[in-house]
Amino acid sequence: MADKRVLVVGGGLGGLSATMKLAELGIKVDLMSLTPVKRSHSVCAQGGINSVNDATRQLGDNEYKHFDDTVYGGDFLNHQPPVYEMAMWAPKVIDLMDRLGVTFNRTQEGFLDRRRFGGTLYKRTAFAGATTGQQLLYALDEQVRRWEVEGLVKKHEMWDFLGPILNDNGQCVGAVAQDLFSMEIKSFKADAVVVASGGCGLIYGRSTMSMTCNGSAASRCMQAGAKYGNAEFIQVHPTAIPGADKLRLMSESARGEGGRVWVPRKPHDSRAPKEIPDSERYYFLEERYPEYGNLVPRDIATREIFDVCVNGGLSVEENRQCVYLDLTHIEASELNRKLGGILDIYRKFQGVDPCYTPMRIFPAVHYSMGGLWTNYDKKESGGLIAGSPKNQATSIPNLYAIGEVDYHYHGANRLGANSLLSCIFSGLFVAPGLETLLSNQGPGSVAAEQPQSLYDEAVKKQQERHESLLKQSGEENPYLIHQEMGALMTNAATVVRHNNQLEEAIGKLADLKARAWKCSLSDTGTWSNQNVLFTKAMQDMFPIAEAILKGALARDECRGAHYKPEFQLPGLTAEDPAEHRRQAEEWCDKFEQNIQKFLKTSVSTYDGKDVTISYEDVDTSIEPPRPRFYGLVGAEQISEVWQERKKKKKEAAQAAVTN
Amino acid sequence: MIAHANKPKTFFVKILRQDAPGKPSYWEKFELDYEPELNVISVLQKIAAKATTAGGQKTTPVCWDCGCLEEVCGACTMVINNKVRQSCSALVDKLLEDGREIELKPMSKFPVVRDLYVDRSRMFNALKKVKAWIPVDGYYDLGPGPKQSRGDQEMAYPLSECMTCGCCVEACPQYSKIELTPNVGETPEEFEDRKVDTFNRNFVGAAAISQVALFNLNPTGKMNAGERLDALTEEGGIQVCGNAQNCVAVCPKKIPLTMSIGRIGRAVTFNTLRKWFDRPAKKH
Numbered sequence: 044m045a046d047k048r049v050l051v052v053g054g055g056l057g058g059l060s061a062t063m064k065l066a067e068l069g070i071k072v073d074l075m076s077l078t079p080v081k082r083s084h085s086v087c088a089q090g091g092i093n094s095v096n097d098a099t100r101q102l103g104d105n106e107y108k109h110f111d112d113t114v115y116g117g118d119f120l121n122h123q124p125p126v127y128e129m130a131m132w133a134p135k136v137i138d139l140m141d142r143l144g145v146t147f148n149r150t151q152e153g154f155l156d157r158r159r160f161g162g163t164l165y166k167r168t169a170f171a172g173a174t175t176g177q178q179l180l181y182a183l184d185e186q187v188r189r190w191e192v193e194g195l196v197k198k199h200e201m202w203d204f205l206g207p208i209l210n211d212n213g214q215c216v217g218a219v220a221q222d223l224f225s226m227e228i229k230s231f232k233a234d235a236v237v238v239a240s241g242g243c244g245l246i247y248g249r250s251t252m253s254m255t256c257n258g259s260a261a262s263r264c265m266q267a268g269a270k271y272g273n274a275e276f277i278q279v280h281p282t283a284i285p286g287a288d289k290l291r292l293m294s295e296s297a298r299g300e301g302g303r304v305w306v307p308r309k310p311h312d313s314r315a316p317k318e319i320p321d322s323e324r325y326y327f328l329e330e331r332y333p334e335y336g337n338l339v340p341r342d343i344a345t346r347e348i349f350d351v352c353v354n355g356g357l358s359v360e361e362n363r364q365c366v367y368l369d370l371t372h373i374e375a376s377e378l379n380r381k382l383g384g385i386l387d388i389y390r391k392f393q394g395v396d397p398c399y400t401p402m403r404i405f406p407a408v409h410y411s412m413g414g415l416w417t418n419y420d421k422k423e424s425g426g427l428i429a430g431s432p433k434n435q436a437t438s439i440p441n442l443y444a445i446g447e448v449d450y451h452y453h454g455a456n457r458l459g460a461n462s463l464l465s466c467i468f469s470g471l472f473v474a475p476g477l478e479t480l481l482s483n484q485g486p487g488s489v490a491a492e493q494p495q496s497l498y499d500e501a502v503k504k505q506q507e508r509h510e511s512l513l514k515q516s517g518e519e520n521p522y523l524i525h526q527e528m529g530a531l532m533t534n535a536a537t538v539v540r541h542n543n544q545l546e547e548a549i550g551k552l553a554d555l556k557a558r559a560w561k562c563s564l565s566d567t568g569t570w571s572n573q574n575v576l577f578t579k580a581m582q583d584m585f586p587i588a589e590a591i592l593k594g595a596l597a598r599d600e601c602r603g604a605h606y607k608p609e610f611q612l613p614g615l616t617a618e619d620p621a622e623h624r625r626q627a628e629e630w631c632d633k634f635e636q637n638i639q640k641f642l643k644t645s646v647s648t649y650d651g652k653d654v655t656i657s658y659e660d661v662d663t664s665i666e667p668p669r670p671r672f673y674g675l676v677g678a679e680q681i682s683e684v685w686q687e688r689k690k691k692k693k694e695a696a697q698a699a700v701t702n
Numbered sequence: 703m704i705a706h707a708n709k710p711k712t713f714f715v716k717i718l719r720q721d722a723p724g725k726p727s728y729w730e731k732f733e734l735d736y737e738p739e740l741n742v743i744s745v746l747q748k749i750a751a752k753a754t755t756a757g758g759q760k761t762t763p764v765c766w767d768c769g770c771l772e773e774v775c776g777a778c779t780m781v782i783n784n785k786v787r788q789s790c791s792a793l794v795d796k797l798l799e800d801g802r803e804i805e806l807k808p809m810s811k812f813p814v815v816r817d818l819y820v821d822r823s824r825m826f827n828a829l830k831k832v833k834a835w836i837p838v839d840g841y842y843d844l845g846p847g848p849k850q851s852r853g854d855q856e857m858a859y860p861l862s863e864c865m866t867c868g869c870c871v872e873a874c875p876q877y878s879k880i881e882l883t884p885n886v887g888e889t890p891e892e893f894e895d896r897k898v899d900t901f902n903r904n905f906v907g908a909a910a911i912s913q914v915a916l917f918n919l920n921p922t923g924k925m926n927a928g929e930r931l932d933a934l935t936e937e938g939g940i941q942v943c944g945n946a947q948n949c950v951a952v953c954p955k956k957i958p959l960t961m962s963i964g965r966i967g968r969a970v971t972f973n974t975l976r977k978w979f980d981r982p983a984k985k986h
Contacts, residue, residue: 067841078767079826081866082775141847144836144920146859153849172859177774181862185835192830224815253770287737287744288790289771391773393739394793471841522751565753566762570722571816574750574763 046491047481048073050218050233052204052260054080056176056463057446058239059183060470066190068478073231074187075199075220077255081184084241084253085466088176089292091168092140092463094133096157099165106130109167111666113461116162117412117454118603119642119668120273120661125419125434125451127665128426129468136467137169143182146171161295161341162458173384179463199231203576206263207236207442208501213268215442216490219501221509224571228505230498232490235477237435237443238264239470242411246584246591247537248529249290250408251283261415261448262583265590270416270438271647272450274587275594278457278604279537281344283407284389285365290407291392293368294385297402298337300378303369304328304344306351311361316401317371327351342456345406346606349538352405359403369401406538410462412453412604413594415444416646419451425665427472432480435473441480441488445469450644455603512575517561521578524559528581531555532588536595540607545596552592556585589654590647597656600641612637615677627680631688634670642668710736710802713794714756715745717764718807720814724883727814730764731756742782742789742797742806743771746818766818773954776865779872780818781807786872786952809872813881824880825866827901828910832933836923848921861916861962863955864909870949870959871907876942880904905942906934908949908959915962918969931966931973940970 110130171178243258244250375398420431535548566574643658672678733756750763769775812820917923
């Protein structure tokens with residue numbers, strides 16, 4: 044097997060953990076990345092990484108509860124066997140990262156320190172200062188460098204993946220890619236290709252993601268026939284600092300420490316915020332949610348901020364959406380003691396001190412739960428069969444996807460500190476499956492046996508696309524098209540979604556797509572031409588953008604990050620106990636009907652022209668779906684009815700077995 | 703931040719451009735409308751979209767490197783108004799406090815790929831040379847790592863924030879630029895080998911020395927401390943450091959680089975002496 048090779052595309056946590064594990068198994072790896080892998084987007088993760096641990100275990104926590112929190116948080120759209128397997132592995136993943144030298148924070152006794160994160164009752168989250176992602180990435184980068192020295196890994200940094208190469212049987216036997224400097228287009232032979240290219244935030248113009256997260260690798264796989272799952276599920280973080288270039292996260296702890304969110308009652312009031320008297324300020328979270336105030340759950344905060352600006356027209360600024368996050372009523376010394384680190388980010392990038400001037404924040408696209416559709420091999424007892432080549436396999440044979448670009452694990456909504464786990468876990472877990480695949484590959488499917496013409500043809504096709512772009516004349520500017528696409532997607536398919544807006548956006552996207560092929564380039568050179576690379580990536584954003592919009596339009600319900608107010612199940616209104624109970628029964632009926640209809644993975648495929656959506660059942664065999672309540676009126680009554688039904692179903696199932 | 707009364711209508715950005723390696727460099731000037739809260743990245747994005755000089759000439763977008771835009775990836779380092787730093791955290795309002803012009807140059811210690819984009823592979827090579835990793839047995843589940851004190855973690859954490867951005871070596875008088883071109887008849891592999899060999903014979907720089915300090919602090923990393931110190935005893939090792947202390951002054955992450963250099967300097971001396979005393983006794 045010594046001569047077999049795997050190509051890994053992307054060098055973040057997923058790609059690097061897969062690479063190092065493959066190298067340990069003696070498999071040679073070509074590692075391709077748009078940047079030196081040490082600069083991958085995983086560096087941006089701040090919070091931490093979740094697992095059950097010795098301390099939480101003694102408080103009643105276990106792997107099952109971590110699994111349950113993840114699928115409950117994901118509104119049951121996650122296929123359960125992979126999530127179960129991930130939760131089982133989580134403690135081992137953190138142990139491994141600890142051994143690799145990650146500078147995790149320590150307790151006074153020298154154990155790993157843990158903090159609590161959203162969506163759980165337990166302190167599961169291990170962290171390294173406020174740069175956990177960076178520290179995890181560096182530990183993996185170092186291991187991969189070690190294998191590079193040993194000769195098992197060959198890095199191809201500054202290469203752009205242009206697409207998989209498929210043989211006549213539809214099997215992936217390599218990839219075609221372009222050198223960002225010399226612009227050379229070359230084929231890479233590989234017996235399996237693993238895509239670990241991260242999220243697609245740049246489709247929204249600006250997001251919290253890095254400039255490499257343009258979704259192009261995923262789109263190019265989709266254009267080659269790979270299925271894309273749950274595209275419409277995009278996580279939006281409530282508080283980010285709007286920047287001309289990027290939206291940077293502002294931690295929720297600012298609200299936790301007493302921060303108040305408001306807008307001037309007069310739209311775009313030009314006065315300095317401190318000159319606006321209290322009576323002319325709209326503390327909309329406090330007014331709309333008197334009980335929770337500024338500390339409403341993350342998704343509600345996101346929706347309300349969005350609503351007050353987009354629908355209410357009350358943004359602080361006229362040309363930019365933002366609201367005030369105000370800490371100025373708290374002593375500066377106290378703020379610096381408790382929030383110093385995160386306030387520094389604001390000072391550094393805005394040049395303004397939030398101790399004395401209210402911050403301007405707005406929700407920002409943060410994570411793509413959806414991604415390339417992947418398979419798994421399920422174990423009867425729950426979890427996955429380790430070493431099965433089905434795990435993490437896309438719908439194209441021998442093409443795999445891991446990390447954020449894979450749609451597993453997070454369902455309709457991702458819990459904080461679970462993304463680093465899913466990236467490292469899926470990277471480690473895919474490797475033994477690839478080992479099995481490579482040792483069982485039959486004649487005809489090995490890269491070395493493919494005709495050279497197959498590879499030459501793929502290069503030629505890309506060469507033609509490249510050259511025709513350079514020669515193209517037209518009125519359009521690729522950067523401005525990208526800006527328009529970003530605005531379009533942000534308005535129609537982020538926090539609050541309406542069918543009429545989505546329909547309109549699908550039409551506008553099609554117009555924009557036609558224009559995107561009429562760009563003329565300001566740089567037609569043949570050396571380090573970022574202009575042409577950007578234009579290609581921008582054009583390739585369209586299939587995924589279309590999948591997001593169409594998936595969102597077709598899903599007439601509220602689930603996790605996908606919120607359509609029109610289809611929200613209302614709370615209970617009746618005062619009379621009998622009527623209250625009847626309403627709860629009705630609510631549960633509707634909820635069950637909704638499960639029947641919409642608890643399904645959306646699967647997008649692209650035929651070269653349009654995206655088509657179909658649906659697949661979700662594997663909920665481990666934990667049956669149950670309602671999620673966020674401050675819903677009547678939640679207790681609904682919960683009671685739901686529990687009764689669950690009990691009855693269980694009894695009926697048992698009776699059926701005994702009979 | 704510029705007071706509203708003083709804000710200019712437009713401002714100028716002067717950029718030292720170079721079309722390709724080995725080509726001459728030249729200045730190009732751009733004029734942009736002033737907007738509040740711009741940073742150098744957004745300026746370069748605007749220039750890319752406009753691709754027109756201040757004189758109204760059509761030009762190519764400026765080529766530059768960037769990634770996270772949050773000052774944690776290290777990619778967008780360049781020389782801004784004669785100071786090496788990340789362009790994402792370089793705010794236009796601050797830069798314009800002294801005038802109406804911002805000057806951007808590529809880092810001078812690395813070969814220019816194009817315009818502001820430089821090739822920093824020498825820095826990553828240095829990490830190989832000093833074996834900047836924990837040599838674990840493997841990736842199977844072998845339980846947790848060794849316990850570590852809070853004090854040790856607090857010492858290690860700042861060192862582990864190094865993002866290989868290159869500010870430290872840009873400011874270092876002992877670190878000079880190496881720019882090689884393939885010789886006639888040289889295969890790409892031979893060229894690569896010659897490059898690595900040249901890198902290895904020249905100064906590793908503060909970032910790599912500080913990584914040795916990091917890995918030699920780790921309870922497992924310590925087991926191979928000698929190998930890393932040996933690497934720093936070779937040509938291009940720590941002895942090249944002239945103690946100018948510029949590195950620590952420009953580090954965007956405020957990593958205590960001179961403290962690392964001091965600590966590793968002593969360790970290298972001790973390591974050499976120990977090896978000298980540990981030599982097998984010669985027969986008389």
